[in-house]
Amino acid sequence: MSLSAVLTANNKTLSTLNGLLAAQPALVTALSSAQGITILAPSNDAFSKILSTSAGMALEKDPSMITALLQYHVLNGSVPASAFTTTAQFIPTLLTNTSFANITGGQVVMGMLSGKSVEVFSGLKEKSTVTTADIMFSGGVMHIIDTVLTIPLSASASAIDSQLTTLAGALTKTSLVTTVDSLKDVTIFAPSNKAFQDIGSAAGSLTNDQLSSILEYHVIAGTVGYSSLLTSGLANETLPTVLGGEGVAIESVDKKVFVNSAQVVITDIIVANGVMHVIDNVLNPSNTTASPVPTATSQAVAFAGVSAASDVPFTSGISATTTAPSASTMTAAAFGGMPSGAVGMAALFGAGAAVVVGF
The missing domain is CATH 2.30.180.10 (FAS1 domain)
Structure with a gap:
């Protein structure tokens, strides 16, 4: 037919x-x-x-x-x-x-x-x-x-609707929103809000240049590393970031994936220009040799002499338009199964996305 x-x-x-x-x-x-x-x-x-x-x-x-x-x-x-x-x-x-x-x-x-x-x-x-x-x-x-597909949003809008408000705020503070959103074929390792809180004592003293370097160290351009690649083709590889090519090490152990010493806790948030994975630690470009302890329930922060803060940094004026399934924390089963979630209608057609519509 x-x-x-x-x-x-x-x-x-x-x-x-x-x-x-x-x-x-x-x-x-x-x-x-x-x-x-x-x-x-x-x-x-x-x-x-x-x-x-x-x-x-x-x-x-x-x-x-x-x-x-x-x-x-x-x-x-x-x-x-x-x-x-x-x-x-x-x-x-x-x-x-x-x-x-x-x-x-x-x-x-x-x-x-x-x-x-x-x-x-x-x-x-x-x-x-x-x-x-x-x-x-x-x-x-x-x-x-049974459900209309959601066109992937820009990386910055996806961060907001995935409740990664600290990352979104940090990108805004450093004027990196347009830069990150306009890159092609990216993999973004996005620290959770708690990850930023865990280095909270240092967050307020970071200069814009220092914060920019930290953020750029979380972005790989030119390689779209979906979870299937992180556990196979990219496992045990070092990927160059947009911070002058400074590399991050990918390690896959027992259905867990680590980036330097940070563990991937939410996989495969598809964004307009690639993919984003949530990690439980902020990567430190001054500590590129940080490595994980795969058997540990949590990893040590990659910044020396810092302490956690009760406040979530960089979130002033940043709020999500919806709570999407991408905000749901996953376990090591992230590489063996997917969570379900209700449809976030406000995000379905790119609400809040920094995308120019046109043909």
């Missing part, structure tokens, strides 16, 4: 999607002639969750945003349900517009098997579950999903 015939045959479940596609003739033509694609088709119930909200109403008035959203629901490859496993896969989509995806090969979704269900994770670790799998058509395969 053609794509058009499949969409028509499933109109009872996909009438909202069909209506949106009807207003996108160029996209429909491209999809109808494409070969080897996978369409993640949100059900009517999935769209009903959002179209009654202010974000949904704004979406209906912005054809360019609808185009980007629909492109993000098309995987560049034919991926039947049987291809998903309990190991996370990061699959590129047709969303390549650099206003939304400053990443080589197009923005990705993360897919994996959870029990007998295929789950797909998008921006802010929002979860969509496949409810009807393997609807075949001449150009590939379609899966119906």
Whole structure:
């Protein structure tokens, strides 16, 4: 069957999607002639969750945003349900517009098997579950999903909605927001608020140059290190950061991943220009040899002579627009499973993101 015939045959479940596609003739033509694609088709119930909200109403008035959203629901490859496993896969989509995806090969979704269900994770670790799998058509395969995917936000906006308000505040204080958001193909190791609190006695005395150096030491440009790479291809490697190429050491031990002496506690927050992982310590560019004790329940801070503070530094004027699943702390099981979470509707279409919309 053609794509058009499949969409028509499933109109009872996909009438909202069909209506949106009807207003996108160029996209429909491209999809109808494409070969080897996978369409993640949100059900009517999935769209009903959002179209009654202010974000949904704004979406209906912005054809360019609808185009980007629909492109993000098309995987560049034919991926039947049987291809998903309990190991996370990061699959590129047709969303390549650099206003939304400053990443080589197009923005990705993360897919994996959870029990007998295929789950797909998008921006802010929002979860969509496949409810009807393997609807075949001449150009590939379609899966119906229960939740509209979230287009990944900029790194700075993702930090805010992931409750990484100290990091967001530090980026603002040092005027690094635009710099970090505009880099291509990044891996960001994002210290939690508690990690910054643990060096709280030193935070107030840091100059802007010192704080900038610390922040730059947490960013790798040119390598998108999803969790699957951190435990395999990048394990036991040293990756150059944007701080003059100064390196951080990646170590994988018993389903735990460490960056220098910091442990990754939340994986794979997909952002507009790459991926962000939350770590439990602030990395110190003056202590590049800091190494972990994998059997320890917590790691020593990488800064000498500091003490923890009760206040969370750099957060004045910084507040989250939503509480996303990406704010949920994970354990060592981060590299063996994913948490579920409610949909953060305010973030669904990039609320608060520093992204220019246009084609």
